[in-house]
Amino acid sequence: MFAYIVRRLLYAPLILIGVNLLTFALFFVVNTPEDMARMQLGAKRVTPEAIERWKVERGYDKPLLLNAGEQGLAKLTDTIFFEKSLRMFVFDFGRADDGRDIATEIRTRMGPSLAVALPTFVLGLLVTVSLALLLVFFRGTYLDFQGVVLCVAMMSISSLFYIIGGQWLVSKVWHLVPISGYGEGVDATRFLVLPVIIGVVAGIGGSARWYRTIFLEEAGKDYVRTARAKGLSELQALFRHVLKNGMIPILTGVVVVIPSLFMGSLLTESFFGIPGLGSYTIDAINAQDFPVVRAMVFIGSVFYIVGLIFTDLSYTLVDPRVKLE
Amino acid sequence: MMGVQAVFLWTDLLLFGLVGCVALAALAARRSEPMRAAWRRVGESTVGMVSVSILALFLVVGLLDSVHYREYLAPGAGAAPDAQRVLGTEVRSGLDALAAPLRTRVEKTYSAPLSYRLFAKQTQEAADGTQQRDFPRLKFGGAHLQYPEDDHAGDVLGRIGLGLALAACAWGVFAGCLVQGVAWSRGVPVGAAWRAVWRGKGGLAWRAVLATLGVLCLILGPVLALATEYHVFGTDKVGQDVLFLTLKSIRTALVISTLTTLVTLPLAVALGIMAGYLGGWVDDVIQYLYTVLNSIPGVLLIAAAVLMMQVVIDTHPHWFETSAERADARLLALCVILGMTSWTGLCRLLRGETLKLRELEYVQAARAFGVSTARILSRHILPNLMHLVLIALVMDFSGLVLAEAVLSYVGIGVDPNTVSFGTMINAARMELAREPMVWWSLIAAFIFMFVLVLAANLFADVVRDAFDPRA
Numbered sequence: 001m002f003a004y005i006v007r008r009l010l011y012a013p014l015i016l017i018g019v020n021l022l023t024f025a026l027f028f029v030v031n032t033p034e035d036m037a038r039m040q041l042g043a044k045r046v047t048p049e050a051i052e053r054w055k056v057e058r059g060y061d062k063p064l065l066l067n068a069g070e071q072g073l074a075k076l077t078d079t080i081f082f083e084k085s086l087r088m089f090v091f092d093f094g095r096a097d098d099g100r101d102i103a104t105e106i107r108t109r110m111g112p113s114l115a116v117a118l119p120t121f122v123l124g125l126l127v128t129v130s131l132a133l134l135l136v137f138f139r140g141t142y143l144d145f146q147g148v149v150l151c152v153a154m155m156s157i158s159s160l161f162y163i164i165g166g167q168w169l170v171s172k173v174w175h176l177v178p179i180s181g182y183g184e185g186v187d188a189t190r191f192l193v194l195p196v197i198i199g200v201v202a203g204i205g206g207s208a209r210w211y212r213t214i215f216l217e218e219a220g221k222d223y224v225r226t227a228r229a230k231g232l233s234e235l236q237a238l239f240r241h242v243l244k245n246g247m248i249p250i251l252t253g254v255v256v257v258i259p260s261l262f263m264g265s266l267l268t269e270s271f272f273g274i275p276g277l278g279s280y281t282i283d284a285i286n287a288q289d290f291p292v293v294r295a296m297v298f299i300g301s302v303f304y305i306v307g308l309i310f311t312d313l314s315y316t317l318v319d320p321r322v323k324l325e
Numbered sequence: 326m327m328g329v330q331a332v333f334l335w336t337d338l339l340l341f342g343l344v345g346c347v348a349l350a351a352l353a354a355r356r357s358e359p360m361r362a363a364w365r366r367v368g369e370s371t372v373g374m375v376s377v378s379i380l381a382l383f384l385v386v387g388l389l390d391s392v393h394y395r396e397y398l399a400p401g402a403g404a405a406p407d408a409q410r411v412l413g414t415e416v417r418s419g420l421d422a423l424a425a426p427l428r429t430r431v432e433k434t435y436s437a438p439l440s441y442r443l444f445a446k447q448t449q450e451a452a453d454g455t456q457q458r459d460f461p462r463l464k465f466g467g468a469h470l471q472y473p474e475d476d477h478a479g480d481v482l483g484r485i486g487l488g489l490a491l492a493a494c495a496w497g498v499f500a501g502c503l504v505q506g507v508a509w510s511r512g513v514p515v516g517a518a519w520r521a522v523w524r525g526k527g528g529l530a531w532r533a534v535l536a537t538l539g540v541l542c543l544i545l546g547p548v549l550a551l552a553t554e555y556h557v558f559g560t561d562k563v564g565q566d567v568l569f570l571t572l573k574s575i576r577t578a579l580v581i582s583t584l585t586t587l588v589t590l591p592l593a594v595a596l597g598i599m600a601g602y603l604g605g606w607v608d609d610v611i612q613y614l615y616t617v618l619n620s621i622p623g624v625l626l627i628a629a630a631v632l633m634m635q636v637v638i639d640t641h642p643h644w645f646e647t648s649a650e651r652a653d654a655r656l657l658a659l660c661v662i663l664g665m666t667s668w669t670g671l672c673r674l675l676r677g678e679t680l681k682l683r684e685l686e687y688v689q690a691a692r693a694f695g696v697s698t699a700r701i702l703s704r705h706i707l708p709n710l711m712h713l714v715l716i717a718l719v720m721d722f723s724g725l726v727l728a729e730a731v732l733s734y735v736g737i738g739v740d741p742n743t744v745s746f747g748t749m750i751n752a753a754r755m756e757l758a759r760e761p762m763v764w765w766s767l768i769a770a771f772i773f774m775f776v777l778v779l780a781a782n783l784f785a786d787v788v789r790d791a792f793d794p795r796a
Contacts, residue, residue: 018617026629031636039636152786156723156779158730160750161771168757266624266735285628286736293629300622308620 008312012305016089019301023294024085033060033080040288058291059083059094084294093295097287102295106277112182113264113276116192120199120268121261124207125254127200132211133238136219148212154205162202163271170194180273195272199265211250218246248319255314256307263300332393332416334653336580336660340391343587363712366791368529373787378537379780383575390420390576393649416649420576424569427552430465432564435756438765439555441467441477466556484554485547492546496539507531559765561752567766570744571773577745578777581660582725586718589664590671594714597672598702601679611676615669623666624735630662631737652740659732659739663725671717675710682706712792719788723781726774746774 037054038046055061060080067078076082084094093102135147171179177194218224219242227237264278273279277296284292354360367373394417397410421428435444442460449461462468470476507527508518521527522535548568551557558567600611618626638644638655645651682688683706691701726746732738733747734754741748749770756763 014613015617015620018613019621022617022621023629026633030633031640035636035640039639152782153779156775156782158727158746158750158771158774158778160730160734161775164750164754164757164767168762172757260622263622267731270735281625281628282735285632288632290632293625293632297621297625297629300625301620304620304622 005309005313008309012309015305016298016301019298020085020088023297024081027290027294028064028080028084033058036060036290058097084291088295088298093298094291096284096292097289102292105280106295106299109275109277109280110262111276112188112274113262113269113278115188116195116199116268116272116274116276117261117264119192119196120203120265121257123196124200124203128204128207129211129243129250131204131208132215133243135208135212136215136242137234137238139216139219148209151205151209151212154201155209157205159202159267162198163267166194166198166201167271180271182272182274191272191274195268195274199268211246214249215242215246218242248315251314251318252311255311256304258310259303259306260300262303263296328397328410329394330397330412332395332647332649334391334393334416334650335657336584336653337391337393339584339587339657340388340580343583344388363791365529367787370787370791371530371533372783373791374530374533375537376780376784376787378534379541379776380784382541383579383777383780386420386572387576387579389423390418390573391580392419393417395647414647416647418576420572424572427566427569427572430556430566432463432465432556432560433461434560434562434564435763436463436466436556436560436564438557438559439466439481439551440559441470441473441555444559444763463556466560467554469554481551481555484550488547488550489543490546491550492542495546496535496542499538500535503531503535558769561766562756567769570749570766571746571769573744574746574749574770574773575777577656577739577743578726578729578774580656581663581729581739582722582781584657584660585663585667585725586721588661589668590714590718593668593671594675594707594710597675598679598706598710600672601676602683602698602702602706608676611672615672618666619669621666624732626666627662627732628735628737630665631659631732634658634662648742652743655740656743663728667721671714674713674717678710678713679706682709712794716785716789716792719781719785722785723778726778726781730774746770 033055034051037051037060041050041054052061062078062080062083065079065081067075070078087094091103093106096102096105131147135144138144138147167179170176171194177190180191182188182191215238219238224237224241227241228234232240262277263281264274264276266278266282268274269276269278270282277299280292281296283289284296354364367377395415396413396417398413433443436442437444441463443463445460446458447461448456448458450456462473467473467477467480470480504515504518504522507522508515511518511521511528513521518527522531525532548557552568556566556568558571561567561570596611596614600608634655638651638658642651645654688701688705691705696704729738729745730747730750733745734751738747739745749766753763753766753770757767
């Protein structure tokens with residue numbers, strides 16, 4: 001078990017190196033810094049001097065991989081690859097196009113992201129698991145059928161519709177909460193209510209249906225029948241046996257997203273004007289701020305890998321059969 | 326009559342290639358008993374046939390919109406008769422030609438559905454020379470009405486009635502043809518075939534098809550009858566007919582949702598089988614590859630790749646002759662990028678299944694007889710994985726339609742000039758803040774998207790139930 005975790009931890013940097021090489025190839029090899037400069041400065045009427053200045057300002061004037069003009073170790077370190085790509089491993093992301101330090105920006109923006117994502121995640125899990133259990137309790141009845149139909153219909157609706165429709169109904173027609181914005185401390189709650197509710201509702205369709213399938217499979221197993229034969233009521237059987245064992249496959253999908261919660265949701269944050277990492281990413285995409293996008297790709301995969309390790313660990317906690325050889 | 330020249334965009338070729346492949350696969354499947362049985366289960370399911378009918382309608386619109394051509398410009402007045410004819414730069418499609426009235430009747434700006442006036446008041450000069458602010462009449466919508474205040478409601482109702490009558494006729498003709506076909510194929514008199522279909526015993530679920538088409542006719546008939554004189558879904562900011570825009574969006578949605586899986590399918594299948602069957606370092610390399618790709622959050626990888634692709638396209642304008650070709654290149658690139666982020670799931674699934682299959686007796690027997698690896702893979706492993714590939718293809722479909730809208734909203738989707746559900750929603754979201762609200766283009770896009778995605782989801786469920794041996 002210990003050896004397994006160590007092996008997973010060692011595998012993680014290996015994957016990160018892969019991610020790093022991939023982003024390097026995407027951002028610097030597919031397009032040379034000249035191409036990017038020409039595009040950002042406007043394709044026509046751009047002088048070589050302007051391009052050169054643009055590159056120097058951003059530190060893109062160095063060779064990609066090997067600086068032949070330098071001595072010793074500087075041959076390798078004074079390159080774009082070292083300065084822009086390898087430095088990300090110590091969470092040094094350099095500066096955004098507007099001159100701000102990306103790492104600081106990421107740290108301050110994690111809070112608001114988490115303030116939306118965490119309640120959405122916890123509430124969403126509670127609601128969908130309870131709904132799925134409810135459907136399983138009434139399995140084979142008209143209610144179950146209607147519920148599944150509703151789930152399929154709900155998962156066929158675009159998430160954009162939930163957000164736009166929710167904002168229109170709750171904020172514009174009913175005037176219950178502000179349409180968008182963010183505040184400090186407790187004041188933030190009135191801005192957070194709507195995005196959280198919409199996030200939960202938008203996720204119900206797909207998840208509830210999926211969990212229902214899992215619970216149904218579990219509820220048909222022999223040990224559950226034995227439990228019922230022993231005289232347990234249907235509710236007891238559901239909560240004591242089906243729920244517990246059904247959580248194992250659910251954990252796979254759920255634990256892995258927990259660290260990614262820091263990343264927030266692009267759509268929700270940009271629609272509701274929440275200054276988190278999601279809206280940071282969208283702004284960077286729209287402004288074609290390549291350093292920020294590059295940093296977010298790296299950070300995102302770090303969170304994902306942490307999530308994978310958490311998933312493995314949580315398995316050993318909930319399922320004694322898993323030994324992790 | 327001006328001449329035309331056919332234009333073959335990449336996505337057109339791939340889309341028609343896909344249709345051809347599906348036809349070939351259908352022919353091949355006819356010879357295999359298990360495949361026939363599985364498809365018969367799809368055909369016998371009411372939900373399956375309802376969703377197939379709806380998807381078929383979307384497909385027809387999408388394919389019509391995929392036949393592209395360019396018109397030769399009319400020669401100038403002073404041009405020599407033998408002068409070289411010049412091609413117009415605008416690329417049109419079969420749908421553009423069929424729906425030409427919708428495409429060409431462009432108003433000044435917003436107008437509500439079925440309206441005969443603009444949505445905003447404008448200062449205009451009355452007959453007596455005084456200036457007054459009023460809602461101006463539309464150039465095309467309801468232009469045939471002489472006294473719109475009195476005649477508008479009656480005219481609309483009349484057209485709806487006409488449309489319903491036409492729809493009933495069309496449905497009757499279709500039902501007659503279908504029942505005739507059923508009667509022929511089963512060798513029974515037409516009357517008996519009618520009764521069989523009516524009782525839901527016509528072999529496949531024909532009654533569901535007839536019911537679906539009935540409902541569709543009842544909707545389409547009035548819409549068509551109204552569309553000849555009105556803007557059924559209103560017009561957008563620059564006065565384009567919203568109904569026409571939604572019809573154009575269908576192709577984009579279909580291209581993205583089918584080609585994305587298609588372009589990366591060979592990669593996923595080949596790598597998945599190789600990793601599972603060969604094992605060893607091949608397995609390690611392939612696993613590493615998809616773990617790396619998988620560990621980057623999808624949206625971010627797509628964003629990075631699309632931004633980079635945009636730089637490539639922008640710095641090489643000479644690659645593309647028309648703006649349609651450039652938009653098409655971006656659409657195809659988006660498919661490839663989306664595919665690159667989504668093939669990993671199928672690859673992992675196929676690897677796991679291959680691991681199981683390679684230990685089965687018949688594969689071991691083949692190996693013991695000295696059958697070559699390539700032959701084992703193509704004869705014994707691949708055919709037994711096809712149901713998984715098919716299920717993955719149909720399951721991905723609906724998700725990709727939804728993803729396109731989100732990506733286009735974020736700004737990393739299709740070219741802004743390509744009409745798609747995403748670009749429509751993106752253009753319309755600011756209109757909700759107007760007072761009074763402009764809701765029709767949003768609602769139209771969402772309704773079409775909902776119907777398409779719902780049909781795709783239901784179809785995917787039926788296909789999975791029919792093909793998945795575990796179900």
